[in-house]
Amino acid sequence: MSLYCGTACRRKFLGAYRLLSTYVNKTRYLFELKEDDDACKKAQQTGAFYLFHNLAPLLQKSEHQYVAPQHSLLELERLLGKFGQDSQILEDSVLIGCSEQQEAWFALDLGLNSSSSINASLQKAEVETALQGSFIKLTKALFELNVKDASLLSTAQALLRWHDAHQFCSRSGQPTKKNVSGSKRVCPSNNIIYYPQVAPVVITLVSDGTRCLLVRQSSFPKGMYSALAGFCDIGESLEETVRREIAEEVGLEVDRLHYSASQHWPFPHSTLMIACHATVKPGQTELQVNLRELEAAAWFSRDEVATVLRRNHPSNQQQSGAVPFRLPPKLAIAHQLIKEWVEKPTCSPLPA
Numbered sequence: 001m002s003l004y005c006g007t008a009c010r011r012k013f014l015g016a017y018r019l020l021s022t023y024v025n026k027t028r029y030l031f032e033l034k035e036d037d038d039a040c041k042k043a044q045q046t047g048a049f050y051l052f053h054n055l056a057p058l059l060q061k062s063e064h065q066y067v068a069p070q071h072s073l074l075e076l077e078r079l080l081g082k083f084g085q086d087s088q089i090l091e092d093s094v095l096i097g098c099s100e101q102q103e104a105w106f107a108l109d110l111g112l113n114s115s116s117s118i119n120a121s122l123q124k125a126e127v128e129t130a131l132q133g134s135f136i137k138l139t140k141a142l143f144e145l146n147v148k149d150a151s152l153l154s155t156a157q158a159l160l161r162w163h164d165a166h167q168f169c170s171r172s173g174q175p176t177k178k179n180v181s182g183s184k185r186v187c188p189s190n191n192i193i194y195y196p197q198v199a200p201v202v203i204t205l206v207s208d209g210t211r212c213l214l215v216r217q218s219s220f221p222k223g224m225y226s227a228l229a230g231f232c233d234i235g236e237s238l239e240e241t242v243r244r245e246i247a248e249e250v251g252l253e254v255d256r257l258h259y260s261a262s263q264h265w266p267f268p269h270s271t272l273m274i275a276c277h278a279t280v281k282p283g284q285t286e287l288q289v290n291l292r293e294l295e296a297a298a299w300f301s302r303d304e305v306a307t308v309l310r311r312n313h314p315s316n317q318q319q320s321g322a323v324p325f326r327l328p329p330k331l332a333i334a335h336q337l338i339k340e341w342v343e344k345p346t347c348s349p350l351p352a
């Protein structure tokens with residue numbers, strides 16, 4: 001079979017799209033935009049842009065929520081013109097998704113000075129006034145966005161940050177060039193391709209059968225405890241990371257574990273959180289807390305945790321002088337793990 005796929009073949013391939021589900025069509029469309037610079041440039045003409053300034057997304061307040069406004073290419077060009085800038089900065093935009101109707105979505109940071117842009121970054125306050133919104137740090141806004149915007153803006157921020165931090169080839173020291181979609185960067189002097197990196201982190205809710213183990217780091221909000229987390233070391237399987245982190249941080253050995261779910265987490269620098277439940281060996285529950293990693297660790301009963309889950313919103317907390325025990329917010333996979341454990345205490349575990 002010829003490796004060359006001409007127009008007829010392409011038409012046949014695209015024709016097949018129509019028989020596929022919306023999800024598959026969307027996925028294939030995004031794949032095409034990632035691979036084909038011309039198709040991606042064309043998609044920008046009819047696409048929608050989410051704007052950032054120094055990695056903070058542009059948001060508008062609507063009742064009790066933030067919403068992320070979209071801008072067309074035309075609106076963006078007008079904005080840039082208003083500030084006396086040409087459209088070159090648009091080359092820094094990155095593809096972050098598309099609608100079911102295949103309207104491509106891009107993200108663009110107007111506050112970062114990249115190697116491809118000779119323009120100075122735009123002044124934050126002036127852009128905010130022109131666009132009737134505010135650039136708000138994701139750490140502040142994430143929990144007041146709907147799930148779709150939270151996920152989209154987290155992805156966008158991670159991709160924009162990665163491009164900002166990978167403008168030079170680590171072998172030649174020469175500037176790297178991003179493709180139109182931003183799915184990779186290439187060093188023109190040696191053709192090394194750089195792809196956005198993902199840092200896997202395992203997060204585990206350890207149980208002894210009746211209690212669960214929750215830990216806190218000094219960087220957590222006051223009173224908050226979470227499941228135990230740790231970055232995967234190079235060469236490790238997820239199971240090995242779980243075993244090592246639990247041994248390192250609280251001095252326990254895992255008996256059984258099973259996978260629950262995963263999540264992209266934007267703080268502090270974008271990780272892939274892989275969530276598991278684990279049980280420790282019977283009778284081996286004495287904690288030896290590694291104080292270089294954790295501020296505290298303790299076993300909590302199902303009742304204690306269930307009570308806190310019910311009143312986890314800050315406004316539901318007691319106003320006494322003591323710092324109340326709280327759990328991670330609903331959006332965090334740690335919250336999901338803890339809720340799962342409270343609701344389904346006996347899931348079928350696999351040996352570690």
Ligand SMILES: NC(=O)C1=CN([C@@H]2O[C@H](COP(=O)(O)OP(=O)(O)OC[C@H]3O[C@@H](n4cnc5c(N)ncnc54)[C@H](OP(=O)(O)O)[C@@H]3O)[C@@H](O)[C@H]2O)C=CC1
Nearest residue numbers: 199201226229230231265267268271273328332333334335
């Ligand atoms: N979504 C959720 O529900 C939750 C998410 N998390 C996230 O999990 C992540 C990891 O948790 P944490 O307990 O801190 O992890 P670890 O237990 O692995 O401890 C952090 C250590 O990892 C080092 N480190 C930082 N970045 C990397 C990297 N890319 N690869 C390897 N090591 C690294 C740090 O070094 P140094 O100090 O030198 O920077 C530090 O020594 C955090 O990003 C946190 O935000 C945690 C709990 C809940």
Ligand SMILES: [Mg+2]
Nearest residue numbers: 228229230293
């Ligand atoms: Mg840790």
